[in-house]
Each structure stands twice: as structure tokens, then as C-alpha cells.
Amino acid sequence: MAGITRRAVLALAAGVALLCAGLAPAGAQAPALNIFAAASMKTALDAIAAAWTAKGEPAPAIVYGSSATLAKQIEQGAPADVFISADLKWMDYLDAARLLKPGTRRSILGNELVLIEPADHNVALKIEKGFDLAGAAGPGGKIAVCTIASCPGGVYAKEALTSLGVFDKVEPKLAQADNIRAALTLVARGEAPFGIVYATDAKSEPKVRVVGVFPAATHSPIVYPAAVIEGSKNPEAANFIAFLSSQAATKILVDQGFSILAK
Structure with a gap:
């Protein structure tokens, strides 16, 4: 009985030592x-x-x-x-x-900031000072972005549109999504004629096409x-x-x- 007790004590001591040393069992990930x-x-x-x-x-x-x-x-x-x-x-x-x-x-x-539209559209619109994005969206047409107050893609979009002098006209048409992939989805589904997302987002979605790239100087890096x-x-x-x-x-x-x- 004493032998068994001694082995139990030694096993317990070894386990405590293992825990104290912070060691994981062999092969553990x-x-x-x-x-x-x-x-x-x-x-x-x-x-x-x-x-x-x-x-x-x-x-x-x-x-x-x-x-x-x-x-x-x-x-x-x-x-x-x-x-x-x-x-x-x-x-x-x-x-x-x-x-x-x-x-x-x-x-x-x-990354780069781009203007997109549904892949089956083909609007000729050049991104430049004063370009008529609001007019191109048409009556009731929305421009998908992520939240311009906090979502980075939306912040960059507001900076670019402001720099190009068109934000005031575009703002009433903005459809603000929770994140940039949600904005991408609005355009891919045809629920918005335009969207502003990253170039990488546009590349990931075959149902949209890039209209143009916003000049890097129009927004923060x-x-x-x-x-x-x-x-x-x-x-x-x-x-x-x-x-x-x-x-x-x-x-x-x-x-x-x-x-x-x-x-």
C-alpha cells in the first residue's frame, strides 16, 4: 500500500512540475x-x-x-x-x-480606390475634377460605398469625391453599407449602378467592372x-x-x- 501511495505522490508531483514549467504534452499544437x-x-x-x-x-x-x-x-x-x-x-x-x-x-x-459598375453596363465616365457621377447614376440611382464616417473605404471615397469637387452632389445618392464587401455586393446584384471600392474587391467579383481608378493624390494613402x-x-x-x-x-x-x- 505504501508503494502505491509513493507512486501516486510522485506522479502528482511530476504533473505539478509540468504545469509549473508551462510545458505542453509532446506533439501538442x-x-x-x-x-x-x-x-x-x-x-x-x-x-x-x-x-x-x-x-x-x-x-x-x-x-x-x-x-x-x-x-x-x-x-x-x-x-x-x-x-x-x-x-x-x-x-x-x-x-x-x-x-x-x-x-x-x-x-x-x-491598394487602389476604384469606381465600379455592373459588368453588363458600359458607362463612359472619366474620373476627373468635376466629373458628373451624380448625373451618371440617374434619377433614383445609388452609389454604393461603405460608411463614410468610419469605414476606411468610405473615408477614402469621401476624400476622393471631395478632392474632385463632386461630394456635395454625390452625397444624397450614397448607399452606405456596413463594410466594403457589402457595397461591392450591391453593385454586383445590380442594386446600385455605381460603387466605390478597392481594386482588389473589384478583381474578386466577376459581376462588376472597373470604370476608372481614383488618382492616388485625391485621397490618403x-x-x-x-x-x-x-x-x-x-x-x-x-x-x-x-x-x-x-x-x-x-x-x-x-x-x-x-x-x-x-x-
Whole structure:
């Protein structure tokens, strides 16, 4: 009986030592990553996630939405490991709140802002100072954007339209969606004759065509930063951000139309 008791005590002691040392059983993997990403990343990031999983990592759980909405959710305690924003503002917002892990923030991607229409339309409209976008939309016609007050794509759109001197005429016709992919869908379904989205969104949807590209000088630079969230306990979070600059991920991103800002 004493022998059994001694073995039990030794086994318990070994288990406690293992826990105290913070060691996982042999062969154990880190839990799946929780990634919060701008909706415009969906097509490319889904493919990157598949490549990440193909190399033996657990499939990440990805939440897509407006960068503004995601940043607010993270601020309120949503369990994110990685955040990828479609602009600097909302990453700065979390940085100021000390919700980013120091040293992990990187500006990784760039994009372009484009005017789109349904693929079966063919409106001749040149994007220039004073162009008549409101008139081209026609009576009752809407121009799909994401929320101009907070969604990065909508903010860029307002800046561009203001710079070109047409925002006041266009504003009453704006159909503001929660995120940029929702704006894309309105045009793809023919529910809006025009939309303003990223070039990468337009490339992902065969039911729309690009009318023109807004000159880069008409809006703030479109920059996508990524960072690890301060509360993350997942050791693979920083590795995933590094993976975004891998050869496999870079090919996916470039093919989708993103420009690469960091290696």
C-alpha cells in the first residue's frame, strides 16, 4: 500500500512540475488563431489561411468586417490574436489604447480606390475634377460605398469625391453599407449602378467592372497594417504576420491586386 501511495505522490508531483514549467504534452499544437481582418482582405486572406493550414498549422478563425467595427470589438475585449486594418487610423486607435503587442505592428499592403459598375453596363465616365457621377447614376440611382464616417473605404471615397469637387452632389445618392464587401455586393446584384471600392474587391467579383481608378493624390494613402493584440497568448500570432510576407502569401496578395509594402 505504501508503494502505491509513493507512486501516486510522485506522479502528482511530476504533473505539478509540468504545469509549473508551462510545458505542453509532446506533439501538442498552439490553439487556432483568431484573426480580425478588414473585409477587403477576404478573398486573399482565405487563400493565405489555406496555405498556412497546409503547412501543418491549425486552421485560423477569421472574422471579417469594417476595420472600425473590428477595432471597437477588440477594444471591448473580443478574443483576437491578430488584427489587419484597411487603414492606419484604426490601428492607431488600438495603439493609443495600448492594445497592441509592442514591436509587432507592420504596414504590409497597399491598394487602389476604384469606381465600379455592373459588368453588363458600359458607362463612359472619366474620373476627373468635376466629373458628373451624380448625373451618371440617374434619377433614383445609388452609389454604393461603405460608411463614410468610419469605414476606411468610405473615408477614402469621401476624400476622393471631395478632392474632385463632386461630394456635395454625390452625397444624397450614397448607399452606405456596413463594410466594403457589402457595397461591392450591391453593385454586383445590380442594386446600385455605381460603387466605390478597392481594386482588389473589384478583381474578386466577376459581376462588376472597373470604370476608372481614383488618382492616388485625391485621397490618403491606402495602407494595411497588421499587429498582434496585446492580450493574445497564442505564440503563433507573430509567426502568422511574418507568413503574410512569405513567398506563398505574397503571390496570393499580388495576384489579388494588392501592392506589397513590407518584406
